[in-house]
Amino acid sequence: MKMLALIPFRAAIIAFAFVVCTDAFPAEMSWKRQPDSVALVSGEQIVWRFNYGTNESKPCFHPVALPGGPELTWYRPADHKWHCGFWFSWKYINGINYWEEDPKSATAAGRTEWKNVKIETRPDSSARIQMDVVYRPANSQDPVLTERRTVEISAPAKNGQYHFDWDATYTAGKQDAKLDRTPLPDEPDGKPYGGYAGLSIRFAKDLTDITAITSESDTPLIYTQNRFRGKATGLDYSGKIGGKEYGVATLDHPQNLNTPSPWYVINDTVLRFYTPAVLCYGPYTVKAGESFRLRYRTVVHAARFTSQQLKEEGNRFK
Numbered sequence: 424m425k426m427l428a429l430i431p432f433r434a435a436i437i438a439f440a441f442v443v444c445t446d447a448f449p450a451e452m453s454w455k456r457q458p459d460s461v462a463l464v465s466g467e468q469i470v471w472r473f474n475y476g477t478n479e480s481k482p483c484f485h486p487v488a489l490p491g492g493p494e495l496t497w498y499r500p501a502d503h504k505w506h507c508g509f510w511f512s513w514k515y516i517n518g519i520n521y522w523e524e525d526p527k528s529a530t531a532a533g534r535t536e537w538k539n540v541k542i543e544t545r546p547d548s549s550a551r552i553q554m555d556v557v558y559r560p561a562n563s564q565d566p567v568l569t570e571r572r573t574v575e576i577s578a579p580a581k582n583g584q585y586h587f588d589w590d591a592t593y594t595a596g597k598q599d600a601k602l603d604r605t606p607l608p609d610e611p612d613g614k615p616y617g618g619y620a621g622l623s624i625r626f627a628k629d630l631t632d633i634t635a636i637t638s639e640s641d642t643p644l645i646y647t648q649n650r651f652r653g654k655a656t657g658l659d660y661s662g663k664i665g666g667k668e669y670g671v672a673t674l675d676h677p678q679n680l681n682t683p684s685p686w687y688v689i690n691d692t693v694l695r696f697y698t699p700a701v702l703c704y705g706p707y708t709v710k711a712g713e714s715f716r717l718r719y720r721t722v723v724h725a726a727r728f729t730s731q732q733l734k735e736e737g738n739r740f741k
Contacts, residue, residue, distance in 0.1 A: 452490075452548045452578075461542050463550070463576075465490040470579065471723075473542070473552060474507075480524055481535050482554065483507035487671075489583040489725060493664045495671060497625045502693060504529070506625035509721070511591070514620035514702070515603040516567050519560050522620070534559050548578035556591075568593055568600045568709065586722040588740075589622060593717070595709040603706035607652070615648050618703040619687045622719055624671055626695035630662040633690050635697070638674075638733035649691040652703055656683045657733035660697050661726070668726045673699055674737045676718035680707060 455462040455469070459476025462469045470490050475482040485508025486494040496508035505512075505524045512535065514522045521533030541553045556570035575588040605617040635644045637655035644651040656677075661670030675684035685703035689696040699719060701707070709715060720740040
């Protein structure tokens with residue numbers, strides 16, 4: 424596929440979207456656009472890229488980085504090829520798996536499809552992405568759940584920090600839609616890895632010296648079998664690459680389902696991952712024709728956040 428030329432901000436008004444701070448950029452920024460992706464570029468480096476081509480199993484962001492910094496996300500690692508960097512996926516809807524993919528076909532039994540993608544890029548380096556998402560079983564054209572998604576991405580501030588604001592409304596189809604996850608270890612047929620679903624981040628393999636905290640305390644998380652589950656308004660996951668510290672934090676909106684959010688966090692030698700796992704402690708059924716809304720803010724930053732910084736970010740995200 425032929426690459427399109429870089430488009431300077433001052434010359435571009437494009438259908439792609441981000442939302443951010445008003446501080447000056449750390450370096451000259453521009454947009455790189457292809458038929459199935461859009462990227463914010465600092466010099467020759469991709470700061471973030473949104474991938475929404477039909478070859479994707481889910482629309483996703485990868486890479487995600489700070490200006491001048493390394494990639495912080497990992498796209499389709501060999502151990503979990505359905506991990507798409509920074510993305511959203513349900514696990515089960517009415518018993519059908521929308522998360523894992525068949526290794527031969529690279530498709531899931533539950534299909535996630537999208538249309539009406541509208542992307543607005545702005546001269547200040549912020550953007551807005553809107554789309555309609557449909558969830559259906561592979562053997563049916565009737566959606567069991569639809570989603571109206573908006574992602575606002577802020578421009579990098581002087582220190583490179585920026586954020587993604589996710590806002591999604593989910594509506595059940597003609598029948599009830601039961602959203603579920605793999606059972607927890609203490610439940611019938613439970614698994615050590617039970618509880619995940621939703622907005623997720625798979626971290627780069629080079630990220631080491633991990634520290635994860637919540638908005639409740641600066642004490643690092645305590646893991647059981649390399650996993651943490653707990654509730655908090657915000658969570659920060661930070662580490663080092665090349666001797667420098669980088670992190671990603673996510674804030675739960677106070678009107679979300681099951682707020683303060685349940686979290687599912689992994690920290691082992693290769694698999695570094697977290698999700699505000701809205702369904703961690705139990706399934707949720709959306710009645711036919713009814714809707715619910717989820718909102719999150721995810722902040723990409725240098726250094727490591729404290730619990731106080733997480734609280735301050737949460738207060739700004741209302």
